[in-house]
Amino acid sequence: MDSIRSHRRPFMITLLDRYIAKHLWDYLFLGLVIFTLVLFFSDALLDFMKDLQHYGIPWDIALTLIGLQIPRIVSIVIPMSALLSALIVYNNLNNQFELIAMRMSGISLYRLSMPAIILGLCASLFAYILIDYVVPTCNKYARDLKTFAINQQNLPATNENFIYKQFDKEQDLKRLIYVSHFDGNRLGASTVVDLTNPATLQVIQAKSGLWGRSVIELSDANVYTVAFSQKLTNTTHASQLQLQHFIQPQVSVSEYAPREMSFVQLYQWIQRYEQRGRSLPRKVYVTLWEKLTVPLNSLALVLIAVPLALTAPRKLSNLGFLGAVLILLTYYVLRHIAQQLGMSGMLLPFLAACLPLVIIFTTAILLFRHKNKVL
Numbered sequence: 001m002d003s004i005r006s007h008r009r010p011f012m013i014t015l016l017d018r019y020i021a022k023h024l025w026d027y028l029f030l031g032l033v034i035f036t037l038v039l040f041f042s043d044a045l046l047d048f049m050k051d052l053q054h055y056g057i058p059w060d061i062a063l064t065l066i067g068l069q070i071p072r073i074v075s076i077v078i079p080m081s082a083l084l085s086a087l088i089v090y091n092n093l094n095n096q097f098e099l100i101a102m103r104m105s106g107i108s109l110y111r112l113s114m115p116a117i118i119l120g121l122c123a124s125l126f127a128y129i130l131i132d133y134v135v136p137t138c139n140k141y142a143r144d145l146k147t148f149a150i151n152q153q154n155l156p157a158t159n160e161n162f163i164y165k166q167f168d169k170e171q172d173l174k175r176l177i178y179v180s181h182f183d184g185n186r187l188g189a190s191t192v193v194d195l196t197n198p199a200t201l202q203v204i205q206a207k208s209g210l211w212g213r214s215v216i217e218l219s220d221a222n223v224y225t226v227a228f229s230q231k232l233t234n235t236t237h238a239s240q241l242q243l244q245h246f247i248q249p250q251v252s253v254s255e256y257a258p259r260e261m262s263f264v265q266l267y268q269w270i271q272r273y274e275q276r277g278r279s280l281p282r283k284v285y286v287t288l289w290e291k292l293t294v295p296l297n298s299l300a301l302v303l304i305a306v307p308l309a310l311t312a313p314r315k316l317s318n319l320g321f322l323g324a325v326l327i328l329l330t331y332y333v334l335r336h337i338a339q340q341l342g343m344s345g346m347l348l349p350f351l352a353a354c355l356p357l358v359i360i361f362t363t364a365i366l367l368f369r370h371k372n373k374v375l
Contacts, residue, residue, distance in 0.1 A: 016102070020115040023089045028119065031081030032074065039073045040066075048149040061145060068142040075130040078326055079297035082123045086116045086302045090309035101309060109372040113306045120299035128295035132262045139262040177216075185211040190218060192243070201226045204241065216243040256286055263291040285349035286342040293353045301327060309365035334359055 048068050090112075093099045102112060162179040174196055181188040187209035194202040202225050206218035221241040224235040264289050273280055303326060334356040342352025 013105035016107070017115050020089060020093070020112070021119070023092075024085050024115055024119045027085035027088050028081050028123070031084045032077060034071070035077035035081055036073050037179070039077060048355045061148075065142055065146060068138040068145075071130050071134045071138050074133055075127050078123050078127045078130075079301050082298040083301040083305050083327060084197045085119065086305035087309045090116070090306050092093055094310050095146075109307070109310070109368060113303075113368070116302050116306050117299070123298035123302075124295045126290075127298055131295055132291055136262055136265075143260070167230065179209075180267070182211065183235060185210055187216075187218075191216075199227065206241065217241070262289065280343060282343045282349060286339055286352050289353035290348045293357055296357055297331070300357050301331065302366065303364035304360055307364065307371040310371055331356060 060169045091101075093102075097328050099112070162182065164177045176193040176195075178191045180190070187206075190204075190206045190209050192204040192206075194204070202223065204218065204221055204223050206221035208220065209216060209218040218241040219239065221238050223234075223238065223241070233285065257269070261269060263272045266284075270280060270288065272286065308327070336353040341347040341355075342349050347355065
C-alpha cells in the first residue's frame with residue numbers, strides 16, 4: 001500500500017528524482033561549457049581579432065567586448081545543452097535496463113520525465129532572463145564601447161599591412177588607406193584610394209606619414225587623378241599633404257535596435273512608432289514575440305528528447321549527439337521557415353513566433369502517448 005501511495009504522488013521528490021536530476025544537471029553544465037567554448041572560438045574570438053587589427057581597439061576594451069558576448073552565446077547554447085543532457089541521461093537509463101526496472105515498479109513514463117521537465121523549465125527561465133534583460137543591456141553597452149574605441153582612432157595592434165576602409169551613409173566604400181608598416185604614430189609607405197568624387201578616382205602614394213587624432217599627414221606624396229574613362233587627367237606632387245577627418249566610425253557599429261530592448265521596452269517603442277503613423281518592418285514584430293517564445297526552446301526540446309531516447313528493450317539504439325543534432329536542425333529549419341512566413345506577411349507575427357513551438361510540443365505529446373503504451 002505504501003508503494004502504491006508513493007506512485008500517486010507524482011510531484012513528490014523521491015530518491016529516483018534526485019538520481020535522474022543529478023545526471024541531467026551534470027550533463028547540462030558540461031554541454032554549456034563545451035558549446036560555449038565552441039561558439040566562442042568560432043565567433044567571438046574572430047570578431048576580437050578583426051577589431052584588434054582593423055580598428056586599433058585596445059586590448060582591455062577588446063577583452064571587455066568579448067566578455068559582453070558571453071551572455072548571448074550562453075543563451076544560444078542553453079537549448080542544445082538541455083536537449084543533449086536529456087537524450088544522454090534517458091538513453092543511458094534505457095540501455096542499462098534501469099528503465100525496465102522502473103516501469104515494472106509501476107512508475108509511468110510521465111512520472112519518469114518530471115526531472116527533465118523541471119530541467120527544461122529552469123533552463124527556459126534562465127534563457128528568458130538572459131534574452132530579455134542581460135543580452136539587450138550587453139548589446140547596447142558593447143555598441144557604445146566599440147564606437148568610443150573607434151573614435152579614439154588608435155592604430156591596430158599589428159605593425160604592418162594595415163588596411164582601413166571608410167564608408168558613407170549608404171555603406172558604399174568612400175576611401176581606403178593601406179599602410180605598409182608603422183612605428184608609434186609614424187607611418188611607412190602609404191597608399192590612399194579616394195572614391196568620394198563619382199567622376200574620378202584619386203590615388204595618393206606617400207613615402208611616409210604621421211597618424212593624428214583627426215588628421216593624417218603624408219610626406220613626399222604623389223597624387224594621381226584618374227577619370228573613370230581610364231584616362232589620366234592630373235598628376236601632382238606634394239611635400240606635405242593633410243587628410244582632414246579621414247577616420248570615422250564604421251556604419252556597421254550601429255546595432256539593430258530591437259536587440260537592445262527587452263520585451264516591454266520593444267513593445268512600448270513599437271507603440272510610439274505606430275502612434276506617429278510610421279510603419280515598421282514585419283521583422284520587428286516577429287522579433288518582439290520571439291523574445292517570449294525563444295526561451296521556451298529548452299522545454300520544448302527536452303520534452304521531445306525524452307521519448308526519443310527511450311526504445312523497446314530489444315531495439316536498443318544510441319540516440320546521443322547525432323540525435324541531438326538532427327532534432328536541433330529540424331527545429332531551426334522550422335523556426336527559419338516560420339520567420340520567413342511572418343516577415344512575408346503570410347503569417348501573423350505572433351503565429352510565426354509560436355508555430356515551431358506548437359509543432360515541437362504537439363510532436364512530444366504524441367511521442368509520449370505512443371512510448372507510454374509500447375514500453
